[in-house]
Amino acid sequence: xxxxxxxxxxxxxxxxxxxxxxxxxxxxxxxxxxxxxxxxxxxxxxxxxxxxxxxxxxxxxxxxxxxxxxxxxxxxxxxxxxxxxxxxxxxxxxxxxxxxxxxxxxxxxxxxxxxxxxxxxxxxxxxxxxxxxxxxxxxxxxxxxxxxxxxxxxxxxxxxxxxxxxxxxxxxxxxxxxxxxxxxxxxxxxxxxxxxxxxxxxxxxxxxxxxxxxxxxxxxxxxxxxxxxxxxxxxxxxxxxxxxxxxxxxxxxxxxxxxxxxxxxxxxxxxxxxxxxxxxxxxxxxxxxxxxxxxxx
Numbered sequence: 001x002x003x004x005x006x007x008x009x010x011x012x013x014x015x016x017x018x019x020x021x022x023x024x025x026x027x028x029x030x031x032x033x034x035x036x037x038x039x040x041x042x043x044x045x046x047x048x049x050x051x052x053x054x055x056x057x058x059x060x061x062x063x064x065x066x067x068x069x070x071x072x073x074x075x076x077x078x079x080x081x082x083x084x085x086x087x088x089x090x091x092x093x094x095x096x097x098x099x100x101x102x103x104x105x106x107x108x109x110x111x112x113x114x115x116x117x118x119x120x121x122x123x124x125x126x127x128x129x130x131x132x133x134x135x136x137x138x139x140x141x142x143x144x145x146x147x148x149x150x151x152x153x154x155x156x157x158x159x160x161x162x163x164x165x166x167x168x169x170x171x172x173x174x175x176x177x178x179x180x181x182x183x184x185x186x187x188x189x190x191x192x193x194x195x196x197x198x199x200x201x202x203x204x205x206x207x208x209x210x211x212x213x214x215x216x217x218x219x220x221x222x223x224x225x226x227x228x229x230x231x232x233x234x235x236x237x238x239x240x241x242x243x244x245x246x247x248x249x250x251x252x253x254x255x256x257x258x259x260x261x262x263x264x265x266x267x268x269x270x271x272x273x274x275x276x277x278x279x280x281x282x283x284x285x286x287x288x289x290x291x292x293x294x295x296x297x
Contacts, residue, residue, distance in 0.1 A: 024286035031285065032065040034209035035171060039199035039258075041073025042216045042275060045114065050276060051121065054214065057281035058176065059127040067171040070129075070178045071202060073195035074114040081105045092151045094251040098192040103155040106192045107133075110180040118178050129176040134159075134183040135190065137166045140198065142183030142191045157183040157191025159198070162205035200258025204265040211262045212284065213255045214275025219293030220256065222247060233294045236260050259295035270295045 040054060061068045078096075082089050082105055090097040098106060115131040122129035134140025142157035170177045181198040183191045196213060203211035220242075222229035234242075239256045242248040248256055259270040273280045273292035283291050 023288060024282075027286045028064045028066075031061075031209060033067070035067045035069060035206050036061060036210045036212065036285070037069045037071065037199055037203040037206065037208045038281065039071045039073070039195055039211075039213045039255075040118075040275065041075065041195055041214070045072070045074060046076050047276070050278070053278045054275060054281065055118070055121050055125055057279050059122060059125040060282065061285075062127050062174075062176055068176055069167060069171055069202060069206065069208070070118065070176060071181060071195055071199040072110075072114060072118055072178065073181065074110045077114055078106055078109045081109050092153065093148060094253045095145075095148075095153055095156055095194055096192060097151070098154040098156050100155065103190055103192055107182055107190060111182055115178060115180040122176060122178070127176050128174050129178050130170055131178050131180070132166075133180040134193065134198070137163055138184065139163045139166055139179070140181075140183035140193065140201075142185050142193065144185065144191065155189065155191050157185070157193045159183060159193060159201045162202055164205045167202065167206060194254045196254040196258045200262050203258075203262045203267045203270075207266045208262075209268050210285070211259065211267050211270040212281065213258065213270075213272045214280060215252075215255060215272060216274070216276055218274045218291070219272045220248065220252070231293050233296060236264065236295070236297055239295065256295065263295055263297055 038058065045051060058068050058070060079089060082102065085105065087101055087105065111133045115133065119129040119131040132139055134142065140159055141161040143160055145153055145156045145158040147153065167177050179198065179202070181193045181195040183193050185191055199211060199213065218230050220231045220234055222231065239248065239260055243253060255272055259272065262270045271284055271292050271294050273284050280291065
């Protein structure tokens with residue numbers, strides 16, 4: 001130790017690392033054995049360094065005794081495949097209008113490619129990940145989502161039941177479930193489900209300690225053009241008012257609605273966090289200050 005002190009800057013570097021670990025300790029203890037649902041998607045999925053950073057965070061959670069459950073999206077990959085096949089993509093209230101041809105592409109992109117890519121990378125980091133879709137073991141039992149404002153969304157699903165036993169069997173053992181947001185109907189049809197909605201429903205069904213949405217922005221803004229208006233915390237009533245006023249719109253609506261449903265049905269904490277910065281999960285969960293926007297009652 002005396003030799004380290006004599007090294008000056010090197011000693012400070014070691015001390016800073018020790019202090020970081022000590023700051024994380026109470027959060028590790030509090031979350032040990034608890035379930036954290038993480039929705040991962042957006043631009044972070046198409047940047048190799050960000051992908052590695054996020055998956056390292058998830059592997060770390062498992063290593064220190066937390067039970068992460070990963071729900072992934074894949075909008076950019078779906079858009080890329082649809083464009084290559086010359087299939088037009090349309091959205092309504094942040095949800096993809098999904099005809100039969102689009103549904104086939106969604107399954108190829110989410111279940112066939114992205115899910116297995118995530119599982120493979122987590123395994124390479126020393127974790128034991130298992131890839132699932134909502135069709136495996138009737139994980140996500142689904143009905144067709146009713147038309148919205150007269151718009152038929154096609155093969156877009158609404159979850160009616162989550163098979164928690166399958167998820168718990170994996171996550172409470174040594175595995176990390178990685179779930180693609182494709183559900184199954186009673187008729188055997190596949191349904192596209194918004195990944196934010198899936199994450200929220202799974203968090204509620206599991207009574208998770210935390211639900212985290214990794215997105216492309218820092219959180220919820222009062223003014224999207226003014227970074228100083230980021231809200232570190234927001235209530236359910238404020239969310240409903242901001243949606244009505246158009247302050248929260250587009251793809252942010254399913255995220256905040258997932259947060260609202262979660263906190264109203266037993267999930268202790270929900271967070272919207274920027275997944276395009278290094279190690280966003282560790283920064284949110286294991287530091288005193290945290291990042292992003294927390295949603296509460």
